[in-house]
Amino acid sequence: MTRGPQRIVCLTEEPTEALYALGEQHRIVGISGFTVRPAIARKEKPKVSAFTSAKIGEILKLRPDFVIGFSDIQADIAAELIRHGVEVWISNHRSVDEILDYIRRLGALVGAADKANAYADELQRGLAVIEREAATLPRRPKVYFEEWDEPLITGIRWVAELVRIAGGDDIFPERAAESLAKQRILEDGSEVVRRAPDIVLGSWCGKKFRPDRVASRPGWAAIPAVRDGELHEIKSPLILQPGPAALTEGVAEIARIIRAWAAKR
Template sequence: MKTLTDQLGTTHTFETSPQRIISLVPSQTELLYDLGQEAKIIGITKFCVHPYHFKSTKKSVGGTKKVHYEKIRLLNPDLIICNKEENTQEIVERLSEICPVWVTNIITVEDNFQMITDFGQLFNCRTEAQKWNDKLAFALSDFKNFIKDKTVKKVAYFIWKNPYMAAGSDNFINELLKLNHFKNIYDDKGRYPEIELEKMKTEGDPEIVFLSSEPFPFKKEDGYEIGQYTNKAQTILVDGEMFSWYGSRLLKAFDYFKMLRKNLEK
């Protein structure tokens, strides 16, 4: 018998470690794989693209915002993993009628460490979880040393078009921007504000505009359009997974951030 509390403060009691897991969060699907839990994963979303072979070996149960409840029920899971931002409260409540739902809530890098520790306890893979946290802690320390003398630059990080939306405050993207010594001009506008391009100059006039590859797949021509509303800001297409995927993906992100910063300084 094991009693554990998820990141929303919900307490769960398990007689045995869960053996049939459905993951409704792409980055957490990847983390489960990296923790050696592949055999236990029975269901994923259509957005769970890492590792690639899951597409053909695991059952898709929908997206992150729209799930097929009957498909999930028929898979007979003993745990469903959700995330506060990725999955709605309504989804979590309905899924709770099928089996326990573990909800993560990742805003900071520290939250990420906690999630990995929690998964180690949940799935009896404490050693693997500790290894990942050690690797991430080392990479984080190394990156902080790399970035410490770098200039702080004003940025806008766009995530959507029609309407234009950017990353604001109180989310993982903004935490990683801060870690990179980027000052988010929209960090006082709420979590994901809608943006009027005409007001960009008066609302902070960024030196750099990042256009994310997800959830909206921005293209180069979008950069030309948005750039017109700034005083000669650099517009750069960035890998959205590196800025928004938590879990084990963060290890690759630190190398990506170093490369990004070096390219900016050319």
């Protein structure tokens, strides 16, 4: 007997990536237009949403029995679908542990709990390997993660945690603990100068990171990362989605940058 929802619309990338990883992609009937992982999803599935907006009519035509979204930012989309009688799950996971738990819950919801638990365990083991390697570094760099440049927005909680796992220390841990993006806006860019990061990681959601623009900000020439040319882009699909990508390729890329920084010292 087949269990769980059979016609799922994913409003963000991470449930799509997770369901493909679990071999449950046949349940997906619609995805976010921002989905890039796995690449085959863009070819196979109709794109029916952005992040803050969605084609409600197109979603309803797909006759979904379950819609999965993420965060307060998609509350209006969820409310409209609920008014049309659609069952909606809006997750709000913000930490590494919550991402792992999200994968377990998603698996349980589609009747694939055993596969999801095994997959989450595998992801956790991968993180443990990176953390053990990072423990051998002679020194931990201070890291500034920039999610957006106008205004400056610092890294979200799972990013700060992945930086720590990879061997660095996020310079704005108090901001990372905040759940809303508006609480991570830096009113004063000179605060980055004062905290003197050794490495700057940029992931400007949806547009290319420009190290030259960062380096030319008033006063930023004094930052060790700028002085030493340690301004690096992490592609947003690898780190800004609270799903499998961040826990695999995203954290691996951060660890690679930190190891290269340490090797020079």
